Amino acid sequence: MHYKIKNNQVEFVFPVKRESLYLKGTFTNWQVDEAFRFENRKNGCQLIKKIDEVNKIGNSGFIEYVIWDDDVQAPVEIAPLQTGHYFNNQSNGGFNQLLFLNPPSQRQLQEISKASEQSFLIKNQIEQFASNSELANFRAVTGGQLKPGGLYRSYHPVTPSRSHHAELKTIEPLRQAAAMSLIEEHRIQSVVNLSDSEQVLVHAMASAPDSYYKRCWQHGHVYSVPVAYETVYFMSDCNQALNNDELGFQDGIRGLIRAIACSQGPYLVHCRLGSDRTGVMCAFLQLMAGASKQQIADNYLMTNQLGIGEYRSFRLLERALTAALGEACFSDGIDATTIYMKRLDISDKLIKQARTNLFS
Structure with a gap:
């Protein structure tokens, strides 16, 4: 995970300094928004937002986001992927990260993982x-x-x-x-x-x-x-x-x-x-x-x-x-x-x- 929740805020961190990183997600309608641009810090980049500013769920039923590099016009690859913490990005076939306001149970993570797998299903015959x-x-x-x-x-x-x-x-x-x-x-x-x-x-x-x-x-x-x-x-x-x-x-x-x-x-x-x-x-x-x-x-x-x-x-x-x-x-x-x-x-x-x- 690249975030932690404290009180009514969410802190996003990324361990590399870049001028072109944004948080993009369900809460920005998947658009680049200057209000969600990361700022360089000593050990990488940081963005702090109020929970109310990001509390908008996606098709998964949870808040979805990517860390977006605007210079290359692509999301930053996040590895390893953790079971239940990612979901189908339905626009490009990749993955969105999920933000949980409350810690998910193992059963919930398994259900999310199963739903994400199902979401890639294509029937064309x-x-x-x-x-x-x-x-x-x-x-x-x-x-x-x-x-x-x-x-x-x-x-x-x-x-x-x-x-x-x-x-x-x-x-x-x-x-x-x-x-x-x-x-x-x-x-x-x-x-x-x-x-x-x-x-x-x-x-x-x-x-x-x-x-x-x-x-x-x-x-x-x-x-x-x-x-x-x-x-x-x-x-x-x-x-x-x-x-x-x-x-x-x-x-x-x-x-x-x-x-x-x-x-x-x-x-x-x-x-x-x-x-x-x-x-x-x-x-x-x-x-x-x-x-x-x-x-x-x-x-x-x-x-x-x-x-x-x-x-x-x-x-x-x-x-x-x-x-x-x-x-x-x-x-x-x-x-x-x-x-x-x-x-x-x-x-x-x-x-x-x-x-x-x-x-x-």
């Missing part, structure tokens, strides 16, 4: 998938009072997400085709699209071939509720949008409830991967229905079988929902979501209608 549903990340959302066959989630059925990935580009069209086929098979009536603004959706649909999804859109049954990955995970305690053509988290919830209340099921919720934005919004609906924490976790973690060289920890979802709804949301989701929606001035009429449409 149709035979590697147990079903079209697994290929398309398509599944029913269940738990609590949710109607059987009333709510589904999936990969984006129109826009490819991994078409430029050398190992995935050939299977991507098959993934879109599978998603489209399943939408029609389950006779989806209304779609909540979390990735595309109205403008983007209009442009995409104008050139898209005829499909069941396009016909849903033409009949006004595809609802644009665009939110960002960062918004649902790290900005769920406010209503600030990450980008100009997106919604803040609270407006995203308003749009989700309005879409469901004003349309008929079965419903489909999707973003690009059907993982993050879809995962958080579907978990909110599961909490509304009184689903258990285990049911929510099981549904969310199924995306890790997608085989795209990525991984998501349930800790991400847990942090997002507790930040928005409070620490008790998993023990009484119905009450927590009701209080939250009322705080957002969502009318009793809309809440009641959304529940009627979703619940048994």
Whole structure:
């Protein structure tokens, strides 16, 4: 480890003097930031930051970082790697170091190591998938009072997400085709699209071939509720949008409830991967229905079988929902979501209608 924690600070040290070293990680959105530049000291380099300045977890569920050499535009190689202290860097196939605010147990380190290994999994042959549903990340959302066959989630059925990935580009069209086929098979009536603004959706649909999804859109049954990955995970305690053509988290919830209340099921919720934005919004609906924490976790973690060289920890979802709804949301989701929606001035009429449409 290249850090130690004392009181409310983290001290990072590196045993070599260099002018070009930075700490780069989840807390800098993986950008070089002058506020995270190492300073030369007698025995090497040092950087001291407050815990609050670095306390932002990554896909592993823990704080992730690299020591970055800006002169060579690459992370400094850290060896030897300690089991459970590193995770897949999903942008370059290398490793990120993990920062633990509390000492991890051996069991926890083994779980992290196993998850990191899983995160490198690439499936690029149709035979590697147990079903079209697994290929398309398509599944029913269940738990609590949710109607059987009333709510589904999936990969984006129109826009490819991994078409430029050398190992995935050939299977991507098959993934879109599978998603489209399943939408029609389950006779989806209304779609909540979390990735595309109205403008983007209009442009995409104008050139898209005829499909069941396009016909849903033409009949006004595809609802644009665009939110960002960062918004649902790290900005769920406010209503600030990450980008100009997106919604803040609270407006995203308003749009989700309005879409469901004003349309008929079965419903489909999707973003690009059907993982993050879809995962958080579907978990909110599961909490509304009184689903258990285990049911929510099981549904969310199924995306890790997608085989795209990525991984998501349930800790991400847990942090997002507790930040928005409070620490008790998993023990009484119905009450927590009701209080939250009322705080957002969502009318009793809309809440009641959304529940009627979703619940048994």
